[in-house]
Amino acid sequence: MIKNLFYHFILLLSLSSFSQEYRLNGYVKDGNNKPIAYSNVLITSLGSSKMANGTSTDEKGYFIIENLKAGDYILKVSFLGFKAYSTRVELDRNIHFDTIILEDNLETLEGVTVVAKRPTVKRMVDRLVFNVENSTLSNDNVLDVLKHTPGVLVHDGAITIKQSTPTIYINDRRVHLSPSEVQQLLEGTSATNVKSIEVITNPPAKYEAEGGAVLNIITSKNIIAGYHGSVFGNYKQGSEFPKYSLGTSHFFKTKKLSTYINYNVNPRKDFRHNNESINFIDNNNQNTSSWETDYKRVRKTSNQNINGNIDYNINERNSLAFSTSMLIAPRDQTKTSINSLTEVFNSNEVLDSTFNTINKLVDETFNLAFTLDYVHKFKKEGEKLSISAHHTNYDFSSFQNVDTDYRFPDNTPIRSNRFQTFSSQVIKLYTGQVDYELPISGSSQFEAGGKVSNINSESVLNQFIFENDEKIEDFQNSDTFLYDETNYAAYISYSKDWEHWSFKSGLRAEYTDIKGNSLSTNQNSDNDYLKLFPSFYLLHKLNDDNKLYFNYNKRIHRPRYNQLNPFKYFLNDNAYNTGDPDLKPQIDDVFTLGYTLNAKYTFEIYYRTENNPTLEIVFQDNDDNVLKYINTNINKSVSYGLDFTTYTRLANRWNLYILSSFFYYDNRFFALESNNEITTNDKWSLYGQFVNYFSFLKDKSLTADVSFLYISPVADGPSITSNRSGLNINLRKIFLDNRAALSIGVTDIFNTQNFTKMTKYLNQDIFLNSRIENRLFTLGFHYNFGNFRLNTNKKEIELQERDRLNNN
Secondary structure, three states: OHHHHHHHHHHHHHHHHHHOEEEEEEEEEOOOOOEOOOOEEEEEEOOOOOEEEEEEOOOOOEEEEEEEEOEEEEEEEEOOOEOOEEEEEEEOOOEEEEEEEOOEOHHHHHHHOHHHEOOEEEEOOOOEEEEOOOEHHHHOEHHHHHHOOOOOEEEOOEEEEOOEOOEEEEOOEEOOOOHHHHHHHHHOOEOOOEEEEEEEOOOOOOOOOEOOOEEEEEEOOOOOOEEEEEEEEEEEEOOOOEEEEEEEEEEEEOOOEEEEEEEEEEEEEEEEEEEEEEEEEOOOOOEEEEEEEEEEEEEEEEEEEEEEEEEEEOOOOEEEEEEEEEEEEOHHHOEEEEEEEEEEEEOOOOEEEEEEEEEEEEEEEEEEEEEEEEEEEOOOOOOEEEEEEEEEEEEEEEEEEEEEEEEOOOOOEEEEEEEEEEEEEEEEEEEEEEEEEEEEEOOEEEEEEEEEEEEEEEEEEEEEEEEOOEEEEOHHHOEEEEEEEEEEEEEEEEEEEOOOEEEEEEEEEEEEEEEEEEOOOOEEEEEEEEEEEEEEEEEEEOOOOOEEEEEEEEEEEOOOHHHOOOOEEEEEOOEEEEOOOOOOOEEEEEEEEEEEEOOOEEEEEEEEEEEOOEEEEEEEEOOOOEEEEEEEEOOEEEEEEEEEEEEEEEEOOEEEEEEEEEEEEEEEEEEOOOOOEEEEEEEEEEEEEEEEEEEEOOOOOEEEEEEEEEEOOEEEOOEEEOOEEEEEEEEEEEEOOOOEEEEEEEEOOOOOOOEEEEEEEOOEEEEEEEEEOOOEEEEEEEEEEEOOOOOOOOOOOOOHHHHHOOOO
16 A cells, blocks of 8 residues: 555656756857857757747846756757857756857858848749848838839839839838828838838739839748847938938837837928929910019928837737827927019019018828737638728818018019918728638639728818908808718639749729718718729749739729818918819729849830829919919820839949839820810830949948939929939948948939929910929938847738828
8 A cells, every 4th residue: 555655656746847847048158258148049849840939148148948848959049150059958957058158150150141142033923022131231221222122213202113102011011101201211210120022013902902003011020039129310411401310119029929119200301492483374375474483491390100019929820919100290390481482574574573472381290090900820821811900090280371572673562461271180090801811722822801991081271361460261261171981892812823824813892982071162072983903913934034924903093181172272372272072083004014034134014094193283373373283183194114124243242223114104184274175295204223232341241332313304294394313322331240330321412303394285384493402411320239130020000091191
């Protein structure tokens, strides 16, 4: 009896020992006995590649891994520039390593240094993938990477692909800001964690039908737990004012929880100096009066961007995520001052009078977005269901005060006029979306999904005039416009790969119901429509280096919400802009035929039709001598051309990127001030971008970019914009073992990127000479701390309706 009890006691003791959890700790140092901070420490089960646990060392080189079961493991310790350390560990107790020494590996350092790798370009059936991870570009900010991405043109405050503005995504999450705000955000975001840029000229059915091309920025996936932080900033000095961008980002990951937050602020002043000439014409096509205006504008902004998300892995098949994106432009930091002097000449070109206008404008914007995502992964590899719910609250308000003094040529006063305008727009957006992905086989995939969204907008305009210094509301030019839009969408998509062929096709259907109401006029504008958006892609691989492809895609561009407001917003006594609640959506059909030669050179022929494009066109009223900036549908636009891109190595330390496009653009528009005649404006144009990349020093940690941009005259609606060109030089030095980067450069060295715009047809004759601070001295820095080789779980919110909030 006692013997049996003894055996049971021994058995229980053994089981208790077997189920006990142990820890592993120690220090990691270099050959000089100095601690190696933030080295990667991984432990895997013997005979298995599956990681059991992992961590990174702290500032003292110390690490600890806890909650390990008894067993045989492989411990691996690695850090850039050192030989990896590996040892077998029989874990049956707590184990402490006094010191693990990592040996220098200069040969490995030279081979894997981040600045040593060259970006590559890969053509897929429905997109082009520009791989930049660990390349010379990964030390830039994201906007700089886009400037070097094949097919992408960044110029004059805009990002374009084939003459149209693309939609920016990050990890398939849409960035919902105005074009200028997007550039500030990307300029304040480091490219350290960017894996690749996907250029999707004709997006497949999974993507929203709204918009043109898509730029999808893919970040690397994190591997181990730890903390990663960075601070960054840049300084730009223009001819008049400095501009700053400062930010910080922080990422922390545990086994189940990942958190990310980024904050950046962009305090800046921008100066614009325009000269404008207008010839007013009578019915006999004779000049009755000419106006020459000298226009100077100073705009002060300090936009603050906050992006954050929390990802929680419930288990290996289910995850939950909460994301937020906030743009805050406070009133005391968003001010515009305009001073314009206009000289009025009579038909004999004799000075008749002058008027001077001073406009003081104050804005405030709160753009708050919140998204909740749920993802379920099925047992079948790659099969998953995604559910997303989103809310945006957009609140914009503006106040302007306009004073105008009219005088005779001898400076004798004629009269003075003053008015004030208060405007606001509040938009509430709600969406729900479901997506399903099913790999049918190793070479084919099926996708389907649906979405419903509702947008509710209230726009208010109150204008006040002054009579005998008494402020009176101008009810004729005041209004409240209510707008409600509901959109239902569904899509299916199928793709298949063979040895030499790849195919993908999809269909998206969207039904839109619109209700608009102008309270001052009691005018209702109701509309509904159902649209189908097919997509088709075919790629033939002749061999590994040569590919032929064709694709077709139909897209929609809905009017921005502020383009729908029907009231007149006066810029001064003699100019106003206005929208139209009955604007039609623009429908595009895009055909592309391309060929990639020797994996380096890509030639594309494309043809695009745009039906009912919405543009803001300036018209001169020759009877009342007023300028009208009218948001209107033009009849049709057609463009086609030949594009060429290459990213190739010329020498060991010299790479060259070329983007060129020779294209024809034909615009057919309604001349609203000329009996509504249909008028054509067309032109053949050329643009080219040439970027040279040079690397210096043994470890290639010093790099230089020398780029040149040329754009010939371009047709834009009823106007012709003059040619532009610019030469840029930028130097960048990486130091502190890739932890820090410093850059210095000059953009538009010869100040040749300013342009003129001429609008001359029938009874319209307007000329504009625009000059802004294009030539800039730039200075930038970036510093990583913590385990800076971790990669973030950064996301952006994917809702195409938010993209219509702003039209800056």
